[in-house]
Amino acid sequence: MASGSKKVGKANVNASSFFDLKAELAKHEDAFAKSKLVGKGRVEPIVGGVKKDKDKKPPAWARQNKGVKDRARRDAELEQVSKPTLESARAALERKAQIYDKLQRGKGGGLSEKQREALLVDFDDRYDDGSSGDGSDRDESLVVPRPPNGEPDEGDPDDPIIEYEDEFGRIRTARRSDVPRDRLPETSMTDIPADDESTITNATCFRPTKKVQTSCVSGSPGSAHRHALDLTPPITSVPLSLALSLLVFADGRATHFPVYEPTAEKRAEVELSLLESSPFARYDASKDNRATGAGFYQFSADEETRARQMEELKQARVDTVIARAEAEADAEDRPALGGAEVKPRSRAIEKRRKELDERRQMLETKRRKLLGISGEDDTTGADDFLASLERDLLSAPAKA
Numbered sequence: 001m002a003s004g005s006k007k008v009g010k011a012n013v014n015a016s017s018f019f020d021l022k023a024e025l026a027k028h029e030d031a032f033a034k035s036k037l038v039g040k041g042r043v044e045p046i047v048g049g050v051k052k053d054k055d056k057k058p059p060a061w062a063r064q065n066k067g068v069k070d071r072a073r074r075d076a077e078l079e080q081v082s083k084p085t086l087e088s089a090r091a092a093l094e095r096k097a098q099i100y101d102k103l104q105r106g107k108g109g110g111l112s113e114k115q116r117e118a119l120l121v122d123f124d125d126r127y128d129d130g131s132s133g134d135g136s137d138r139d140e141s142l143v144v145p146r147p148p149n150g151e152p153d154e155g156d157p158d159d160p161i162i163e164y165e166d167e168f169g170r171i172r173t174a175r176r177s178d179v180p181r182d183r184l185p186e187t188s189m190t191d192i193p194a195d196d197e198s199t200i201t202n203a204t205c206f207r208p209t210k211k212v213q214t215s216c217v218s219g220s221p222g223s224a225h226r227h228a229l230d231l232t233p234p235i236t237s238v239p240l241s242l243a244l245s246l247l248v249f250a251d252g253r254a255t256h257f258p259v260y261e262p263t264a265e266k267r268a269e270v271e272l273s274l275l276e277s278s279p280f281a282r283y284d285a286s287k288d289n290r291a292t293g294a295g296f297y298q299f300s301a302d303e304e305t306r307a308r309q310m311e312e313l314k315q316a317r318v319d320t321v322i323a324r325a326e327a328e329a330d331a332e333d334r335p336a337l338g339g340a341e342v343k344p345r346s347r348a349i350e351k352r353r354k355e356l357d358e359r360r361q362m363l364e365t366k367r368r369k370l371l372g373i374s375g376e377d378d379t380t381g382a383d384d385f386l387a388s389l390e391r392d393l394l395s396a397p398a399k400a
Contacts, residue, residue, distance in 0.1 A: 099111070103116075103119075159175050159176055159177045160175070160176060161173055161174065161175055161176075162174070162175075162176050162179065162185065163185070164179050164183045164184065164185055165183065165185075166183065167183075280303070282299070282301055282306070284301070285298050286298075297309075297313070311367065311370065314363070315363060315367060318356075318359060318360055318363055319360075321356060322356045322357075322360055325349075325352060325353055325356055326353070328349070329349055329353060
């Protein structure tokens with residue numbers, strides 16, 4: 001080393017300055033660790049001695065999804081709910097449940113008289129009604145409802161509870177209105193009340209050919225007695241509440257039901273109304289909300305007027321065809337312009353014209369017969385019009 005260079009002396013580092021430097025490093029390391037946890041301590045790399053631009057848009061794989069920070073913040077707030085808070089709420093609910101259970105069982109539950117009066121639920125009434133208690137967990141759908149002490153329910157005398165045998169041979173109990181008609185027992189066909197005003201009359205009680213002991217009603221309304229005959233006595237008056245049970249055999253099988261039969265006067269009245277009404281159902285355009293065509297023609301509902309309208313339309317059609325044929329024939333008879341040769345009238349046209357004349361005469365004769373016109377008047381207004389039209393057409397070429 002050159003003699004002119006200065007010698008670098010040793011730095012005078014004592015113990016106090018060394019500990020100060022170590023404390024400063026520990027302080028910076030702690031701050032860096034905290035900032036790294038919150039995502040703000042990322043060290044930007046330096047390339048070529050130039051620091052990256054912070055305003056530059058990060059690439060797609062480096063960007064965070066939207067809402068990540070908000071979800072993290074909400075999760076942190078939920079985690080702040082302390083576990084002792086949930087445990088204390090559970091303990092309070094369990095304590096209340098124990099008190100309610102004691103109150104339902106008739107015990108005091110550790111409450112004073114004022115506290116019991118301040119309760120919103122009257123546990124004594126709930127316990128007396130039997131709506132809650134030891135048997136409240138039982139499935140009521142599996143229990144067959146029966147009246148208390150096995151006594152029949154007298155709430156509805158018109159529909160008592162009876163016993164019947166179902167299709168499986170079991171003895172069941174149910175209301176008489178709920179029992180199938182083919183399962184009604186024989187005993188249900190008796191005990192008819194005499195003061196029942198709603199009755200079914202003009203019915204027939206059918207019985208089989210064999211002698212089957214059954215019940216039928218005869219005599220005065222509301223009386224019933226037993227029969228063992230194979231006859232068919234009429235039912236003059238049957239209470240409506242027992243009409244179905246009266247039409248059932250002793251073996252529980254229904255064979256006949258009352259059918260409404262009108263009287264002779266009612267039947268004659270209906271037949272007369274049918275004879276007076278028209279058997280034809282004509283179309284009425286006024287009942288349809290739609291646009292009809294330009295050539296639509298509404299016929300009358302009266303049959304005579306309708307027939308006259310049809311005849312008039314047929315006559316107008318024939319007149320139109322005749323006039324068209326005559327116009328075509330007259331056009332062929334005219335001399336052609338420029339001295340051209342005139343085509344002779346074909347035989348087909350002559351034949352067609354002859355057929356039309358015959359048809360016109362036939363229709364005219366039929367029309368006169370329907371209207372009552374005598375045969376002396378051979379000319380009509382239509383014939384005069386056609387004759388004058390023909391004269392005008394024939395005289396037009398002569399004047400030209």
